[in-house]
Amino acid sequence: MIKIAAVFGSPRRKGNTSTLLDHAVAGARDAGARVTEIVLRDLKMSPCLEIYGCKKAGRCVIKDDYGNIEELFQRIDGLMLASPIFFYTVSAHTKILMDRCNSLWVKKYWIDEQPFGRKNYPRKGLFISVGSTKGKKLFDGALLSVKYFMDALDMELWQSLLFRGIETEGQILETPGSLEAAYEAGKALVETLADNDRPAGDPALPGNLQ
Numbered sequence: 001m002i003k004i005a006a007v008f009g010s011p012r013r014k015g016n017t018s019t020l021l022d023h024a025v026a027g028a029r030d031a032g033a034r035v036t037e038i039v040l041r042d043l044k045m046s047p048c049l050e051i052y053g054c055k056k057a058g059r060c061v062i063k064d065d066y067g068n069i070e071e072l073f074q075r076i077d078g079l080m081l082a083s084p085i086f087f088y089t090v091s092a093h094t095k096i097l098m099d100r101c102n103s104l105w106v107k108k109y110w111i112d113e114q115p116f117g118r119k120n121y122p123r124k125g126l127f128i129s130v131g132s133t134k135g136k137k138l139f140d141g142a143l144l145s146v147k148y149f150m151d152a153l154d155m156e157l158w159q160s161l162l163f164r165g166i167e168t169e170g171q172i173l174e175t176p177g178s179l180e181a182a183y184e185a186g187k188a189l190v191e192t193l194a195d196n197d198r199p200a201g202d203p204a205l206p207g208n209l210q
Ligand SMILES: Cc1cc2nc3c(=O)[nH]c(=O)nc-3n(C[C@H](O)[C@H](O)[C@H](O)COP(=O)(O)O)c2cc1C
Pocket: 010, 011, 012, 014, 015, 016, 017, 018, 083, 084, 085, 086, 087, 088, 089, 130, 131, 132, 133, 134, 138, 166, 167, 168, 169, 170
């Protein structure tokens, strides 16, 4: 079974990105994935303290809720990450998680000595974001952060679902097609990962036979 982690990065419980991610989670589950939901605002997670305790065994030495996430992130096939744009990047909750995942970067590049620059990862990530303004560069900062964060997880930024001009809580509900697009993206992520898993010559079964 395809394993997905869904990270809710907004401080708003019922905010725009949370609503979109709820729909992506529903799509992923309908496609047969096991989805673990992580609501960052409910966790106790210190920012990275840059002490590099992770250099010994590739594990963060700070004892808090990151420990379970670090372990989970090594077992998942895909990730769905949702964060609003705060000052042209991800929310503080999301950035704290990203920085703590530097333990996985250290494991990958310093301990396991994997080469830099790999591109075609089997693991895939979906990024969902919204911002209130409409500028061309609104998502540029966040997309760079997310791309390299996912690389630390041995993962390709597979698709981004981005909405401009969304500010108030619940506004996304008035954006035609947005929830459907999130549902379809969650579903497509799982289908893509399942296709990776399927040996050549083993076509997908029609939905009613799975
Ligand atoms: C601290 C803070 C910083 C923000 N920075 C930006 C920004 O740089 N650009 C932008 O377009 N919107 C910005 N916004 C607006 C949010 O991105 C917007 O309200 C969004 O819909 C919130 O999504 P959520 O409901 O998922 O939390 C900011 C909001 C807050 C609270």
